[in-house]
Amino acid sequence: MLKLYSYFRSSAAYRVRIALALKSLAYDTIPVHLLRDGGQHNGSAYRGANPQGLVPALQMAERGPVLAQSLAIMEYLDEVHPAPALLPADALGRARVRGLAHMVACEIHPLNNLRVLNYLTQELGVSGAQKDAWYAHWVALGLRAVEDVLARSGDTGRFCHGDTPGLADCCLVPQVFNARRFNCALDAYPTIARIVDACEQLPAFRQAAPDMQPDAEHALAR
Amino acid sequence: MLKLYSYFRSSAAYRVRIALALKSLAYDTIPVHLLRDGGQHNGSAYRGANPQGLVPALQMAERGPVLAQSLAIMEYLDEVHPAPALLPADALGRARVRGLAHMVACEIHPLNNLRVLNYLTQELGVSGAQKDAWYAHWVALGLRAVEDVLARSGDTGRFCHGDTPGLADCCLVPQVFNARRFNCALDAYPTIARIVDACEQLPAFRQAAPDMQPDAEHALAR
Structure with a gap:
C-alpha cells in the first residue's frame, strides 16, 4: 500500500492527493503536522524518511523508496499508472x-x-x-x-x-x-x-x- | 532555428542553455535585459511572446509556439531530442x-x-x-x-x-x-x-x- 506523508492544509500535498484520487490509487495517509512539536516535518522521525523535511512524500511500499517533491511524484504516478493521463499525448x-x-x-x-x-x-x-x-x-x-x-x-x-x-x-x-x-x-x-x-x-x-x-x-x- | 529569450545572469535561462548545449542544439539568443528600460521582460514586446514576462522562453520557429518555464522547456527538449538523455531510463x-x-x-x-x-x-x-x-x-x-x-x-x-x-x-x-x-x-x-x-x-x-x-x-x- 502506498503511504502519503501529508498535512491537510499543505498545498503541495493537496496536489498529490488529487493526482492519486484521479488515478483511483488507494493509499494510507501518514499525517505530518507542520505546526505541532515545533513542526513534525523538522523532527528526526520524518527526516529519516524524507531528509528534505517537506511534505508531501510518497512511500512506495513498506520499507520501499520514498519520493519527494510533489511534481516529481505526480510525474512518477503518471508514468507508472498511465490512465487516466495527467499529461497530454503530444x-x-x-x-x-x-x-x-x-x-x-x-x-x-x-x-x-x-x-x-x-x-x-x-x-x-x-x-x-x-x-x-x-x-x-x-x-x-x-x-x-x-x-x-x-x-x-x-x-x-x-x-x-x-x-x-x-x-x-x-x-x-x-x-x-x-x-x-x-x-x-x-x-x-x-x-x-x-x-x-x-x-x-x-x-x-x-x-x-x-x-x-x-x-x-x-x-x-x- | 530555435530562439532563446535569455538574460545572461538569469539562473532559469542558464539551465536551459546548459540543456541546449548538452544536446548540441543550435539557437539564436534574443537578449531580454532584466534591469534596463524598467525591465525589458515587463515590456509589451516581450509580453507579446511570453505573457508571463519571465525569462527564459524558447521560440520553436519563426512565428512558432513559444514555450515558457525552464523545467517544462527542458522536459520538452528531452522528449523531442532524446539523445543524450537528461533523464534516466527508469x-x-x-x-x-x-x-x-x-x-x-x-x-x-x-x-x-x-x-x-x-x-x-x-x-x-x-x-x-x-x-x-x-x-x-x-x-x-x-x-x-x-x-x-x-x-x-x-x-x-x-x-x-x-x-x-x-x-x-x-x-x-x-x-x-x-x-x-x-x-x-x-x-x-x-x-x-x-x-x-x-x-x-x-x-x-x-x-x-x-x-x-x-x-x-x-x-x-x-
Whole structure:
C-alpha cells in the first residue's frame, strides 16, 4: 500500500492527493503536522524518511523508496499508472501543461508557504498587514499570468488543457484554495474561476480537499 | 532555428542553455535585459511572446509556439531530442532526478530571484544586510537538503544521478553560480561542490555560463 506523508492544509500535498484520487490509487495517509512539536516535518522521525523535511512524500511500499517533491511524484504516478493521463499525448501539449503547473509551483507557492511567512514575521519583523500584502502580491502576479495564458489559448477547455483534468489543474486548485483562505479576490481571473469550479465538481478533487483529510482540523480546513 | 529569450545572469535561462548545449542544439539568443528600460521582460514586446514576462522562453520557429518555464522547456527538449538523455531510463530514477531539480527550482531559486529581492528592499524596506541574510538562509536550507539527498544515495555518481549529466545538474550548477556570486559559503556541501566541479569541466556547461553569453556584461558575469 502506498503511504502519503501529508498535512491537510499543505498545498503541495493537496496536489498529490488529487493526482492519486484521479488515478483511483488507494493509499494510507501518514499525517505530518507542520505546526505541532515545533513542526513534525523538522523532527528526526520524518527526516529519516524524507531528509528534505517537506511534505508531501510518497512511500512506495513498506520499507520501499520514498519520493519527494510533489511534481516529481505526480510525474512518477503518471508514468507508472498511465490512465487516466495527467499529461497530454503530444510534446507541445505536455510542455504547455507542465509550464502551467510550474507557474503555480515555482512562481506563486514557494513565496507563500508557511516557512517563508514565518521568516517574514519572525526574522524580518514585518507586520501582519505587510505579510498579507506580500501574500496577495505574489498570488495576484502569478494568477494574472496564469489567467492570461489560459484565456488566450485555444488549448484551454473545460480544464486547463482540453476537457480532462491534468497536472496543471492538480496545481491550480490548491493554489486557489489558499488564495481564498487568505481572502485574495479572484474576480479578475474568470477563466481560472471557471476551471476551478469544474474541478470541484469532480469527486477526485472533492476527496482530496483539506477538510476531507483524516488529519483535518475543521475550523482551519476551509 | 530555435530562439532563446535569455538574460545572461538569469539562473532559469542558464539551465536551459546548459540543456541546449548538452544536446548540441543550435539557437539564436534574443537578449531580454532584466534591469534596463524598467525591465525589458515587463515590456509589451516581450509580453507579446511570453505573457508571463519571465525569462527564459524558447521560440520553436519563426512565428512558432513559444514555450515558457525552464523545467517544462527542458522536459520538452528531452522528449523531442532524446539523445543524450537528461533523464534516466527508469521511472524511479526519473522521479529522483526531477525531485532534485525541483529542490532547486521550487525551494531555493523562487525565493532569491531579482523581483523578490526588489520587493524586500523596496516594499518592505529591509536593509542590505537583511536581504543578504535572506538570500543566504534559503540557499543554506536548500543546498543542505540537496547535499543530504546526494550524499546518502548510491544513485549519485560523478553527477547528480550516475555518471552522465542531466536535468538535476542543469539546475544545480546555475544555483551554485548564484550562491557564489552572493558569497554564500559552500564548504558544508562537499558532494555538491564535487559535482559542480565535474560539470564545469564539460564544454556544454562552460558554453552556457553567464560570461559566455552575447549579452554578458563581464564585470557582472562572474
